[in-house]
Every structure is written in structure tokens, then in C-alpha cells.
Amino acid sequence: MRVPTGRRTNAALLVAAAAALVLPLFAGSYVLSVLVVFMQAAYLGLCWNIMMGFAGQLSLGHALYVGLGAYVAAALYVHFGLLPWAGLLAGVAVAALAGAFIGALSFRFGVTGVYFALLTIAFDEATRILFDHFSWVGGSAGLFLPVKTLTHNDVLHLRGAPEMFYYILLVFSAAVLALSRMLLGRRVGYYWLAIREDQAAAQSLGINVFRYKLAAVTLSAALTAVAGAVMAFYDNNLYPDTVFTTAGSVAIITAPVIGGVGTLFGPVLGAFVLTTLGEAMTDVGAVFGVPGLKQWFYGAALVIIVLAQPAGLWPWLRRRLRVGEDER
Amino acid sequence: MSAAALLVLERVSKRFRGLLAVDEVSFELPEGGIVGLIGPNGAGKTTIFNLIAGVFRPDQGRILLAGRDIAGFRPDQACHAGIGRTFQLVRPFGALSVLENVMVGAFRNGAAPRDAESRALAVLDRLGLADKAAAAAHSLTLPERKRLEVARALATAPRLLLLDEVMAGLRPVEIDAMVATFTALAREMGLTILLTEHVMRAVMALSQHVIVVHHGQKICEGPPAHVARDAKVIECYFGTGA
Amino acid sequence: MPPYVTFVVDGILTGAVYGLMALGLSVIFGVVRIVNFAHGEMMVMGMYATILLHKYLGLDPLLCAPLNALILFVFGFALQRGLINRYIFRPEHEQFILMLGIATLLTSSMLMVFGPDARNVQPDYALDSFQIGSLILDKVRVFAAAGAVISVTLLWAFFRYTRTGKAIRACADNQVGAQVVGLDVSRLYGVTFGLGAACVGAAGTLMLLLVDVQPYISTDYTLLSFVIVIVGGLGSMPGALLGGLLIGVSEGLSAYLITPSLKSMFSFGLLIVVLLIRPQGLFGRSA
Numbered sequence: 039m040r041v042p043t044g045r046r047t048n049a050a051l052l053v054a055a056a057a058a059l060v061l062p063l064f065a066g067s068y069v070l071s072v073l074v075v076f077m078q079a080a081y082l083g084l085c086w087n088i089m090m091g092f093a094g095q096l097s098l099g100h101a102l103y104v105g106l107g108a109y110v111a112a113a114l115y116v117h118f119g120l121l122p123w124a125g126l127l128a129g130v131a132v133a134a135l136a137g138a139f140i141g142a143l144s145f146r147f148g149v150t151g152v153y154f155a156l157l158t159i160a161f162d163e164a165t166r167i168l169f170d171h172f173s174w175v176g177g178s179a180g181l182f183l184p185v186k187t188l189t190h191n192d193v194l195h196l197r198g199a200p201e202m203f204y205y206i207l208l209v210f211s212a213a214v215l216a217l218s219r220m221l222l223g224r225r226v227g228y229y230w231l232a233i234r235e236d237q238a239a240a241q242s243l244g245i246n247v248f249r250y251k252l253a254a255v256t257l258s259a260a261l262t263a264v265a266g267a268v269m270a271f272y273d274n275n276l277y278p279d280t281v282f283t284t285a286g287s288v289a290i291i292t293a294p295v296i297g298g299v300g301t302l303f304g305p306v307l308g309a310f311v312l313t314t315l316g317e318a319m320t321d322v323g324a325v326f327g328v329p330g331l332k333q334w335f336y337g338a339a340l341v342i343i344v345l346a347q348p349a350g351l352w353p354w355l356r357r358r359l360r361v362g363e364d365e366r
Numbered sequence: 367m368s369a370a371a372l373l374v375l376e377r378v379s380k381r382f383r384g385l386l387a388v389d390e391v392s393f394e395l396p397e398g399g400i401v402g403l404i405g406p407n408g409a410g411k412t413t414i415f416n417l418i419a420g421v422f423r424p425d426q427g428r429i430l431l432a433g434r435d436i437a438g439f440r441p442d443q444a445c446h447a448g449i450g451r452t453f454q455l456v457r458p459f460g461a462l463s464v465l466e467n468v469m470v471g472a473f474r475n476g477a478a479p480r481d482a483e484s485r486a487l488a489v490l491d492r493l494g495l496a497d498k499a500a501a502a503a504h505s506l507t508l509p510e511r512k513r514l515e516v517a518r519a520l521a522t523a524p525r526l527l528l529l530d531e532v533m534a535g536l537r538p539v540e541i542d543a544m545v546a547t548f549t550a551l552a553r554e555m556g557l558t559i560l561l562t563e564h565v566m567r568a569v570m571a572l573s574q575h576v577i578v579v580h581h582g583q584k585i586c587e588g589p590p591a592h593v594a595r596d597a598k599v600i601e602c603y604f605g606t607g608a
Numbered sequence: 609m610p611p612y613v614t615f616v617v618d619g620i621l622t623g624a625v626y627g628l629m630a631l632g633l634s635v636i637f638g639v640v641r642i643v644n645f646a647h648g649e650m651m652v653m654g655m656y657a658t659i660l661l662h663k664y665l666g667l668d669p670l671l672c673a674p675l676n677a678l679i680l681f682v683f684g685f686a687l688q689r690g691l692i693n694r695y696i697f698r699p700e701h702e703q704f705i706l707m708l709g710i711a712t713l714l715t716s717s718m719l720m721v722f723g724p725d726a727r728n729v730q731p732d733y734a735l736d737s738f739q740i741g742s743l744i745l746d747k748v749r750v751f752a753a754a755g756a757v758i759s760v761t762l763l764w765a766f767f768r769y770t771r772t773g774k775a776i777r778a779c780a781d782n783q784v785g786a787q788v789v790g791l792d793v794s795r796l797y798g799v800t801f802g803l804g805a806a807c808v809g810a811a812g813t814l815m816l817l818l819v820d821v822q823p824y825i826s827t828d829y830t831l832l833s834f835v836i837v838i839v840g841g842l843g844s845m846p847g848a849l850l851g852g853l854l855i856g857v858s859e860g861l862s863a864y865l866i867t868p869s870l871k872s873m874f875s876f877g878l879l880i881v882v883l884l885i886r887p888q889g890l891f892g893r894s895a
Contacts, residue, residue, distance in 0.1 A: 090701075096701045096704065098704075098708075143884060144883075144884070147883075147884040147885070149883055149884065151700050151701070152643050152700050152701075152704055153838075153883055155701075155704060156834055156838070156879070156883065157879075157880060157883050159831065160831070160835075160876045160879045160880050160883075161876075161880070163831060163872070163876055164872075164873055164876040164877065164880075167869070167870060167872055167873050167876075168873070170869065171867075171869070171870065223479060224477070224479060225473045225477040225479065225482070228466065228469060228470050228473060228479075229470065229473070231459065231461070231462060231466075231470075232459055232462075232470045235459035235460060235461055235462065236457045236458075236459060238421075238441070238453075238457065239453065239457040239458075239459070240470070241440070241441040241442045241445075242419060242441050242442075242445060242450075242451050242453075242519070243442075243445060243470055243471045243474060243518065243519070243522055244442050244445035244446050244471075244474040244522055245442055245470075246440075246442050247442065283827075284827050284831075285824075285827065288708055288712065291705075295705055300461075328720050329719055329720060329723070329724065330716040330719035330720050330823075331716070331720070333712060333715065333716035333719070334712075334713060334716035334717060334720065336712055336716075337709050337710070337711070337712030337713035337714075337715075337716055338709070338713055339709075340705060340706075340708060340709030340712065341691075341706060341709035341710060341713065344702055344705050344706045344709060345691075345694075345706075348698075348702055
């Protein structure tokens with residue numbers, strides 16, 4: 039797809055990028071932690087969007103890849119002192135293999151649509167149970183990373199203040215955004231969209247549907263794992279029952295669904311809206327002693343968007359702002 | 367098998383759970399001609415198309431394209447072998463533009479987006495859709511969608527183009543336009559076309575040769591005028607005592 | 609008597625309740641063709657309703673079952689007519705996301721009202737058991753299974769003998785044809801969804817005799833329902849029941865043979881295998 043970049047679009051992008059860069063400088067520690075959550079949600083949404091928004095494959099088990107990235111990197115660090123970035127690469131490889139395995143198995147047997155979604159959930163939950171019994175990574179009691187108080191940010195060892203993690207995730211998000219844009223402009227992007235729209239017609243035009251769907255799943259899985267690995271060093275503790283849950287998978291898809299599946303900026307916008315409003319909800323809930331208000335809001339947001347604006351907020355907003363991007 | 371045959375079907379059969387949809391059908395298609403495949407509803411025409419295009423695998427028989435056995439190829443493999451096809455119920459990529467739709471087809475011959483774009487534009491021009499290049503596919507009228515479907519298949523640069531009831535639902539003036547386009551395409555590009563149709567006007571005008579199937583069997587073939595007078599053909603359309 | 613016999617029998621009894629739960633899902637999918645991802649949530653609603661009825665009205669859970677079935681029926685009917693009906697012809701993934709949203713809303717609502725702590729009911733016979741030969745069976749398990757069997761029989765009779773039941777079956781077979789003969793498809797869909805919800809509400813009530821409830825168990829039950837329905841065959845009522853029994857027994861056996869916490873692995877493994885090899889399940893028709 040040609041993604042037109044007129045002057046308005048460029049200006050808007052510049053403003054957004056500038057804001058993203060300078061925001062942490064003015065933020066207190068609470069806002070910073072929220073920004074990290076936002077950036078993580080945006081990044082994960084962008085990765086999931088490649089699989090669903092472009093290739094049309096609904097994955098509801100993406101927490102699997104986050105978890106694999108996190109656990110592999112963390113376990114290698116804890117047991118062998120392996121550099122976090124090397125561990126990250128290992129985690130990405132494992133997640134890519136998992137994604138390829140699930141994709142190959144499913145597509146070889148013609149499992150699509152909702153059944154495929156159920157399969158992804160099954161693999162995720164099964165992995166969760168496995169990790170509960172996997173003592174090398176701490177089992178259900180959890181895996182803990184040693185934390186030292188630092189005076190400076192150490193990017194090499196992924197130890198530092200929240201701002202560091204924010205900027206790392208920001209860089210990765212920008213990279214995935216650029217990658218998505220590039221892929222959409224090339225044959226692979228066209229082929230993915232064709233598969234998403236009508237698989238049989240795509241095949242009749244010479245597209246090896248199996249290969250391209252597999253590529254989308256594997257790429258999405260690999261990219262997702264990056265966030266898992268990075269965040270493992272931010273949270274410093276991992277439990278299978280928090281990392282591999284279906285609720286986590288649902289959280290991953292909520293931001294891109296709200297923002298606009300298949301668009302470039304939808305996941306980012308969705309993450310922004312959800313994170314800010316979600317935190318507001320948690321505060322309101324704390325004031326009134328009502329737990330779970332944020333979850334309730336997430337559920338309501340999903341229902342409302344699917345009812346009122348199934349294409350997401352970004353297509354609506356961009357029409358209002360008359361900013362260019364051919365959304366799909 | 368004659369020397370100039372592009373497509374050869376040799377005693378091809380296909381059964382669907384007890385129903386013999388295609389029963390030992392054999393025919394040859396010479397290169398660079400237009401052949402019509404006609405017959406009453408349920409005769410097996412679309413199944414024959416689907417067998418050639420790789421959607422189904424024949425239970426028995428051979429399908430040869432330029433001497434190469436393509437029976438059992440996947441649809442994408444059939445496309446790479448040189449088969450392009452349209453669908454009876456058109457299947458545009460609704461969210462993509464007209465140009466992007468055709469580019470998907472054009473990409474078969476090269477991954478460079480710019481080349482694909484210019485190839486696609488050339489095909490759109492041939493089919494009279496160039497002015498709609500930027501329009502969203504779902505906004506087209508039915509005749510336009512049919513032309514888009516043909517353009518898209520054409521963009522893959524096939525040797526054999528399978529047209530499945532592409533005239534259905536068109537007005538006579540639109541039919542005549544399509545007939546002119548296909549005649550020109552066959553002549554200028556050396557394209558071989560096999561079309562199924564119920565619109566006799568189009569079939570008779572376009573085809574040099576006609577094959578008639580009924581209940582999955584080939585019952586007649588020959589030049590259009592000859593087929594139109596054949597007793598078996600008349601019987602299968604009108605019944606006995608006509 | 610070998611020790612595993614107790615596990616197998618317990619598994620069959622629990623499996624009956626699972627079967628009722630899955631039946632609700634099968635009915636909904638078989639007719640309305642919506643993948644009800646909020647199934648486990650409706651079951652948990654039934655469980656919490658039982659807690660309330662037991663606490664404020666002193667009702668025994670077994671008596672709550674028909675009451676909850678009614679409450680959930682109304683809820684399901686309203687939900688379908690009010691919200692879901694517009695989604696019948698929308699793309700699959702939109703339906704799925706709608707149901708996900710509803711599920712999230714329900715879970716968080718229950719969390720807000722009831723809090724995260726586990727709750728249960730203790731009827732008078734909670735600790736009693738029947739003894740058949742050397743086999744000891746908990747009364748709660750037997751009663752729960754009996755309740756499930758009765759509910760299933762009532763549902764079967766409804767579909768077999770009542771006009772509405774037959775109309776629903778007609779809808780499932782051929783929606784356009786049903787409309788042509790004048791059936792109000794939209795209302796029938798509502799009734800079907802209500803029935804599915806009633807099944808799972810009753811199942812939840814009975815399940816409360818066997819387990820504790822807290823808001824987050826809903827996902828597990830949704831998944832379990834899908835496993836059973838897919839293994840047994842989507843849209844097949846006997847399939848849902850037999851699938852329930854099969855899963856119940858396999859859970860019991862794997863709890864005995866391996867460790868209890870790994871029992872779900874078998875269910876997931878089975879789901880994966882069935883989805884890959886025989887997606888229509890044991891009794892479903894090939895699509």
C-alpha cells in the first residue's frame with residue numbers, strides 16, 4: 039500500500055514523536071510507570087497487528103510469546119549470568135519456533151478462524167501449566183531476578199530507571215511501526231492483505247498461502263517476545279499464572295482492537311486511550327473501594343468499539359484530523 | 367494428442383461422496399483460441415474448472431498443460447504453471463483498491479512493487495478500468511467487479527484463462543463489450559481462453575469451438591453452429607419431444 | 609476394589625455436570641452459530657446466584673438449580689435479543705471479540721460485587737456419603753450428577769416434543785427455510801441462547817456443590833466447555849454429554865496417575881489433537 043505522507047501527516051507525526059520523546063522528562067515516577075505500561079501495550083499491539091491486521095489470523099494466545107521471551111531471557115540470566123540482550127535473542131528464537139510450530143500445525147491441517155484462535159489459547163494455557171511444574175524456572179512459586187540499586191542506567195545489562203525502559207520500548211515500537219509500513223508497501227504486505235480478504239482468491243493468484251501465513255505468525259511471535267524479555271528485567275519477577283494467562287492475551291489485543299486493527303497507528307492510539315483511561319479508572323476505583331474497575335472498563339471498551347466503530351478509533355480520528363494514511 | 371494442444375484432459379473423473387460430478391471427460395484445447403464449455407446447470411462445468419485450476423484433485427485421469435501433468439496441483443501451483451481463473455461469484459479483495467487488487471495478481475511475475483504497479487495499470491487500461499484505479503474494490507458495480515476479476519487473473523500473465531460465467535448478470539451492451547475485449551485479448555496476447563457460460567449469445571460469438579457436457583459427461587463438441595444443431599444437445603436443454 | 613475405581617466413578621459424576629455445561633454451549637453454537645466465549649462467565653453467574661439464594665433465602669443448591677436456570681434464561685434471552693442479534697451476520701472475529709468484551713465485563717462486575725475471595729455453600733449433607741459395596745460416593749457428587757441428568761432429560765424432551773423445540777431444531781437445520789415457513793427466527797435465537805444460558809446456569813449451581821467459586825475461574829470453564837464441545841462434536845447434543853463424561857473421567861484418572869494440577873494438560877492436549885485431526889469431533893457432522 040502506498041502510505042501517503044502529506045504535509046499534515048508529517049507534521050502530526052513530528053508532534054507525536056516529539057511528545058513521546060520529551061514526556062518522561064516532565065513526568066513524576068507514577069506517570070513514568072504508566073508511560074512504560076503504555077509503551078508496552080503499544081508495542082505488543084503493533085506486533086499482534088502484523089498477524090491479525092495484515093494476515094487476518096486471529097491469535098488469542100499471544101501471551102505465550104511474551105512469556106517465552108521473558109522466561110528464556112530471565113532464566114538464562116539467573117542461572118548462567120547471560121547478558122540480557124543475548125537472552126533476549128534466545129527468547130526471540132524460542133518464541134519464533136513456538137509460533138512456527140503452532141502455525142505450521144494449524145495451517146497444515148486447515149485450522150482457521152475461531153478454531154485457530156481456540157488452538158492458540160490451548161497452547162498458551164498448556165504452557166502455563168507446564169511452567170507451573172517446571173522447577174528450573176521456579177515453577178508456580180515464580181522466578182526472581184536479582185536486583186541491585188543503581189546510580190545510573192545500564193542499558194547493556196537492562197538495569198535502570200523506568201525512563202530507560204520507556205525509551206527502549208519506544209525505540210522498538212518505532213522500529214516495528216517502520217517495519218510494518220515497509221512490509222505493507224512490498225509484495226509480502228499485499229499478499230498478506232489478499233489472504234486476509236479472501237484466501238481462496240489469493241491462492242488462485244499464485245500465493246502460497248501456507249508459507250505467507252506461517253511467516254506472519256512467526257514474525258509476530260518473534261517480535262512479541264522482545265517485549266517479554268525487556269519487561270522481565272523491569273518487573274524482576276515472573277509467575278506462570280501472571281505471564282501466560284488468557285487474560286493477558288486478551289489485554290494484548292484490546293489496544294489494537296480499540297485503536298483499529300490493520301491500521302498502522304491504531305495500536306498506538308488504542309494503547310494510549312486504554313492506558314490513560316484505565317489508570318484513571320483504577321484511581322476512581324481506589325477512591326470508591328471498587329476493585330477491578332479497570333478490567334470492567336476494558337470489557338466495556340471492547341463491546342462499545344465493536345458495536346459503534348468496528349474499524350477502531352484511528353480511522354475515525356484520522357478522518358476528523360484529515361491526516362493521511364490508507365488504513366486497511 | 368495434437369502438437370498444438372495447450373490443455374489436454376484425459377478421461378478425467380471426479381466423485382463427491384457418491385455423486386459422479388465429472389465422468390471420464392476428455393478434450394483438448396489448442397493454443398491461442400477461445401473455447402466454450404456449455405451445458406445445463408449441474409452438468410459439471412465448474413467442477414471441471416476447479417479440477418484444472420487445482421481446487422480439486424481428479425479421482426482418475428490426467429490433466430496436461432503444455433505437456434506437463436498438473437492434476438493435483440494446488441491452486442497457487444496451477445497459477446504458476448500458467449492458469450488464471452475467475453470465480454462464478456466474484457471475489458474481489460474488498461478493502462483494497464482496484465489497482466491494488468490487480469497488483470496482487472501482477473506480483474506473480476516479480477516482487478518489485480513499481481513493476482507490478484505498471485503491469486497492473488496496463489491490464490486495467492485494457493479492461494477499461496484505468497479511471498477507477500484508486501477506487502475501493504467494494505465500491506464497484508457488478509459489471510465492473512467482473513472486469514476487475516478478469517484483470518486480476520490476467521495480471522498473473524497466464525497461458526490459459528478460465529472464465530467462469532463471467533457474463534452472468536450483464537446487460538447485452540455490456541456483454542458485447544466483454545466479447546470484444548476477449549476477442550482482442552486472445553488475438554493480441556496469444557491467450558487461450560476456456561469459458562463456461564449460460565449466455566449463448568456470448569458463447570456463440572466468442573468461441574471457435576464448443577464442448578457440451580451433461581451429467582458430468584461430454585456429449586458433443588465442435589464448431590458452435592454444429593453443436594447448436596446436435597440432437598443430443600437440444601435434448602439436454604429442451605428435453606425430448608421439442 | 610482397585611483405588612482408581614473411585615476416581616473413575618467420581619469422574620463420571622463430575623462429568624455429568626460438565627456435560628450439562630457443555631450442552632449449553634453446543635445448543636448455542638448449533639443453532640445461533642455464535643461462539644459464546646462468555647460461557648464460563650454465565651456459569652459463574654449461576655454459582656454466585658446460588659451463594660446469594662442460599663445466604664438470604666436459605667435455599668438448598670439443588671432447589672436453586674431450576675431457579676437459576678430461569679434467571680440465566682432471562683439473562684441469555686435479553687443478551688441475545690438486545691445485543692448479540694445484530695452480530696449474527698458479522699465477521700467471525702467481530703463476534704468473538706464482542707463475546708470477549710462481554711466476558712470481561714461479566715467477570716469484572718462479579719469481582720466488583722463479590723470480591724476476589726473464594727466462596728462456597730455448605731448444605732447439610734456436605735460431608736455425607738453413600739456406600740455401595742466398598743465404593744464410597746460423596747452425596748454432593750451424586751446429587752449434582754442426578755441434577756445434571758434430570759436437566760439434560762428435560763432439555764431433550766423440550767427439543768423433541770414441544771413446538772418451540774422443534775422450531776428451534778428447524779432453524780438449526782435450515783435458517784432460510786425456517787423463515788420461509790414463518791418462524792420468528794430472531795425470537796427463536798433468543799430462546800435458544802436463553803436455554804443455553806439456563807443449562808450453564810444450572811450446571812454452575814450444581815458445580816458449586818463440588819468446588820468453590822471466585823471470579824477468575826470463569827476462563828477455565830469456558831475453555832473446558834470448548835474442549836468438551838469440540839471433542840464431542842459441535843452442535844451434537846449426545847456429543848456434548850459424552851464429551852463431558854470423557855473429560856470428567858480423564859481428569860479423575862490423570863489426577864490419580866499424575867498430579868492433580870496437571871489434569872488440564874490432558875484436556876488441552878485432547879483439544880489440540882481433535883482440532884487438528886478430526887475437527888468435527890466424535891459425533892459432529894463434517895462441515
